[in-house]
Amino acid sequence: MAGTLILVPTPIGNLGDISPRAAEALAGADFIAAEDTRVSIKLLNHLGLKKPLVSYYEHNKVTSGAAIVERLKAGETCALVTDAGTPAISDPGEDLVRLCAEAGLTVTAIPGPCAAITALAISGLPTGRFTFEGFLSINKKSRREHLDSLRNETRTMIFYEAPHKLIATLGDFQKTFGPDRQITLCRELTKLHEEALRMTLSQAVEYYSSTEPRGEYVLILRGAERPAEEGPSLEEGLQQVQLLRQEGLSLKDAVKQASRSCGIPKNTLYEAALSQQA
Numbered sequence: 450m451a452g453t454l455i456l457v458p459t460p461i462g463n464l465g466d467i468s469p470r471a472a473e474a475l476a477g478a479d480f481i482a483a484e485d486t487r488v489s490i491k492l493l494n495h496l497g498l499k500k501p502l503v504s505y506y507e508h509n510k511v512t513s514g515a516a517i518v519e520r521l522k523a524g525e526t527c528a529l530v531t532d533a534g535t536p537a538i539s540d541p542g543e544d545l546v547r548l549c550a551e552a553g554l555t556v557t558a559i560p561g562p563c564a565a566i567t568a569l570a571i572s573g574l575p576t577g578r579f580t581f582e583g584f585l586s587i588n589k590k591s592r593r594e595h596l597d598s599l600r601n602e603t604r605t606m607i608f609y610e611a612p613h614k615l616i617a618t619l620g621d622f623q624k625t626f627g628p629d630r631q632i633t634l635c636r637e638l639t640k641l642h643e644e645a646l647r648m649t650l651s652q653a654v655e656y657y658s659s660t661e662p663r664g665e666y667v668l669i670l671r672g673a674e675r676p677a678e679e680g681p682s683l684e685e686g687l688q689q690v691q692l693l694r695q696e697g698l699s700l701k702d703a704v705k706q707a708s709r710s711c712g713i714p715k716n717t718l719y720e721a722a723l724s725q726q727a
């Protein structure tokens with residue numbers, strides 16, 4: 450029988466966040482595929498586990514991915530871990546899951562730490578509808594296209610960012626979304642210096658002109674205001690009044706009915722209808 454790929458989430462800064470189920474999956478796997486084996490060995494040491502490790506990361510994912518799939522087909526169970534958080538969310542796990550799914554292998558995931566969701570939850574911004582945007586490209590053209598595509602986005606947006614790129618990103622945000630848009634900058638989540646800064650884009654640009662960005666960041670950006678629903682114009686209201694009059698209603702009754710159906714205040718419509726008659 451073929452084996453299973455298990456996505457095992459790891460702490461994003463606090464070792465206490467490894468769950469008993471995640472530890473059990475690591476202990477029970479035949480081997481562990483890790484983004485950086487040096488990082489994962491620290492976690493395994495913390496858990497008192499010794500397991501065979503293979504590396505699976507951006508630059509070896511084609512050959513390593515194919516080898517992992519062969520081992521799974523032969524019946525082994527593989528636990529996939531990345532440096533931090535949920536594998537496959539803005540890290541190389543995504544491709545391995547696709548490979549396994551294409552090969553008809555079972556993929557399962559243990560829920561656990563994810564920087565994006567942790568930041569969204571404490572952002573203070575609307576959480577009902579959101580989009581995950583990951584890292585912005587360093588390529589100027591695709592970065593610009595990505596940001597332009599979000600100009601009218603009304604859902605809350607989640608971005609990952611590295612400290613050395615934060616200032617440029619805040620500048621680009623301000624140019625794209627304007628100075629008054631609200632942002633929550635979440636840094637060092639679950640760590641000693643965890644911080645959630647809630648401000649406008651211009652305040653954030655100003656703040657980081659004199660403060661050096663430190664640590665890892667998740668940026669939660671408020672979506673654009675929804676354009677106010679345009680109600681019917683006064684002209685449309687008057688047309689309705691005219692039609693109702695033609696059906697035999699008095700001016701007073703026609704105004705009352707038209708006002709109810711199109712939401713224009715009775716007095717406004719009545720005065721406009723009177724001045725039209727004059």
Ligand code: SAM
Nearest residue numbers: 461462534535538563564609610637638665666
């Ligand atoms: N798969 C991971 C997850 O589930 O969150 C994300 C991997 S991605 C390569 C790494 C990025 O996640 C960092 O650059 C940062 O934007 C964010 N991140 C990870 N840990 C964080 C933390 N403790 N505080 C703030 N952001 C963090």
